[in-house]
Amino acid sequence: MPTPIEIDRLQELLGGGAQLVDVLPTRVYGEQHLPGAVNIPLTQLDRETTAVLDKRSAVVVYCWDYI
Amino acid sequence: MYDYAPGKVDWLARNLPSEGELASRPTAGSFVRRDVATCQLDQPVGPVRERIDETPYGFALVLSPKGVLLGRLRRSALDGDPNAVAESVMEPGPTTVRPDTPAGELAERLRKKDLKTAILSDPEGRLLGIVLRRELEADAV
Numbered sequence: 001m002p003t004p005i006e007i008d009r010l011q012e013l014l015g016g017g018a019q020l021v022d023v024l025p026t027r028v029y030g031e032q033h034l035p036g037a038v039n040i041p042l043t044q045l046d047r048e049t050t051a052v053l054d055k056r057s058a059v060v061v062y063c064w065d066y067i
Numbered sequence: 068m069y070d071y072a073p074g075k076v077d078w079l080a081r082n083l084p085s086e087g088e089l090a091s092r093p094t095a096g097s098f099v100r101r102d103v104a105t106c107q108l109d110q111p112v113g114p115v116r117e118r119i120d121e122t123p124y125g126f127a128l129v130l131s132p133k134g135v136l137l138g139r140l141r142r143s144a145l146d147g148d149p150n151a152v153a154e155s156v157m158e159p160g161p162t163t164v165r166p167d168t169p170a171g172e173l174a175e176r177l178r179k180k181d182l183k184t185a186i187l188s189d190p191e192g193r194l195l196g197i198v199l200r201r202e203l204e205a206d207a208v
Contacts, residue, residue, distance in 0.1 A: 002070035007081065010071045024075070032087040034078055062071040062078075 002061060010060060018058035034062065073190070081189045082166035093206055095173045096166025099187055099196035105130050106153050108137065113149025115140060124184065124197070129157045134193040136163060136186065163188040166195055174203035 005013070014020070020037035022029045029039035040049045042063070053059055071077075079085060082096035104118040104127035119127050119142045129138040138157030145156065163186045164173060177185055177200040187195040 002068040004072045005069045006071075006073060007077060009069070013069060018069070022075075030087055032075070032079070032085050032089045034075065035084055035086050037086075058069060060069040060071050062074045065074040065076040066072050 079167035080165040093170035098198045101196040108154040116145040
């Protein structure tokens, strides 16, 4: 299970080179996303789609909000 | 792996940068002004009144030591005892908006309520600044 974090920890991780993954639908990602985030929609998250991520760096996923 | 659970809504509500088709859309945060007078709860209003007079606004905002917005001091309410503390004359809990509110939408809301300014705060209630309706409207023309 991913570790839940808030903004302060996110900023720390990004400062250390963490990768951001936006799991929202591609259309929503295209409208607006966090700087540098890649899009892997939640329904497409699997070993193949996550192969683009660097396993040596921290990965932070995000959605729209808590829900 | 980490989960930024508050998500995109939280990020945008802090007036942080974004990318994408809507990223360049004017928002309230695009017009934020930080020159409003501020003070803390226990400060006497006399000096605050002088600071308000040095700004183009008719009010000051009362903040906690961590910058959380607690109240508003209208200039017109500060003509009494200059030693009264801000807490005793402030209007608590003024309405705020998030900086990612579309500029045109906020301008319309302010126009309908005949308000000239809006206060912007982040998800923790910390003051980001204020926006002027006339600047939102001028951009929309």
